[in-house]
Amino acid sequence: MKNEQSTFFSTYEIAYLAMTVAACVVGRMLFQFIPNIQPMTAIFLILTYQLGVSRGLVVNVLSLLITNLYMGMGIWTISQILSFSVVIGCMGLLCRWPTFRKKRSLQVIFSVLAGFLYGLVIAMIDVQIYGMPQFWPYYLAGLYFDLLHGLGNGMFYFLLAPIFQQLFYHIKKKA
Structure with missing residues (x-):
């Protein structure tokens, strides 16, 4: 029975995930005036570090759908x-690697690199969706925004990780 429960979200966990979605939505809306820093x-x-990939994906989809309802919904969503x-x-x-799990500095470094990874992936997708003739000029034009995204990620990860670690401790304890 314990294994079956781990694949489904408990009511308690749904409440935490909803609060996390709300934090993402409010955070993105609050910092929208600064390009790519949120x-x-x-x-x-x-x-994802605390509760796993499936929870990260659920919050990702819900947060983007909700914020894009306010900020503009389109194919870019x-x-x-x-x-x-x-x-x-x-x-x-990366969370499967014990050294990564133990060292917050590695997590912060990855969060900075994640800004560049996000920019690379979104550029590859956008070039296909919008039928742009060349990838590299489009990608290179956005590197400054990827840098801002990465630096913002590092700052927010460093500041928020201890807070969310305490919040998610209760979910893990109940699981």
Whole structure:
């Protein structure tokens, strides 16, 4: 019975995930005036580190759908969901490495690199969706925004990881 429960979300966990989605939505809306600096990516990474890839993906999809209802929904929403999903998947793989799990400095470094990974993936998808003739000029034009995204991720991960670790401790304890 314990194994069956681990694959489904408990009511308690759904409440925490809903609060996490709310934190992502509010954080993205609060920092929208600063290009590519917002806590959403860091929260996805922290959540994936603490509770796993499936929870990170659920919060990713819900957060993007809700924020894009406010900020503008379009075909780019699919690009964003897919790009964040790649970043979350990479975090999930790194979390299997014991050294990565023990060292917050490695997690912060990955959160910075995640800004560049997100930019690379979204550029690859956008070039296909919009039928752009060349990838590299488009990708290189966005590197400055990827740098801002990465630096913001590192800052937010460093600040928010201890807070979310305490919040998610209760979920893990009940599981």
